[in-house]
Amino acid sequence: MIIDAPTATAARAARFWAAALGATAGPFAPAPQFTSLHHAIPGLVTAVQAVDDDPRIHLDFETDDVAAETARLIALGAQEVSQWQECRVLSLRQLEVAGQRAGVVGPQSARAGRGQEPLEKIV
Template sequence: MHRSRVYALLIDTPTPEAEAAAAFWAAALGATARPLPGEEQFISLHGAMPGLIVAVQSVDDAPRFHVDIETDDVEAETRRLLGLGAEEVSRWRECRTLRVPGGHLMCVLPVHSDPAVFEAEASTWP
């Protein structure tokens, strides 16, 4: 058995537009835009959606939204989602990027949240 939960909503934005997009989304959602130290491609939108990480991610691709799923077993969660119809697109460090039915992207990553939050909110899968 393994556990997983939705961890983050990422607003993927072409790099030249990332700062303006972060300012827009921060104002629109009543959030505070904060660069993430050591991860220059992310601008956190603190307070945008309580209980969920929301950030603008600078990308060299088209604008889109994607969801991050955190799990205590990346391989098992990836297999579960592949079985539901997702296709693996790429791997980066311990993360897996999947394209799900409908064409959206989803990333599967190791647990990043506080362990107590993960324990309280994660679903258990066989």
């Protein structure tokens, strides 16, 4: 997953997403416009890309405890701006991390209801 961020805010975006995803941010030498988010999502390349354009992603944090995950992201500096059904919509604009939005949702994947470890414990 590539998180596009304007060049001026890409470093701040990489720091935020690394903290939010429990990853380690590091340069990707062959292509300096990328900052790798190592081990952010097992089996998926995840990076922030500095671009001369607008942000292009929407990321949902899937969790068994929407309220707790929302509180954790707010503690990192996100701001709740709306709620749609059970999803909380967060703005990261005030962090100057490319004006991105994130959602916090309850279980959506095949893991739900199967007794499998939540993704945040695997990461």
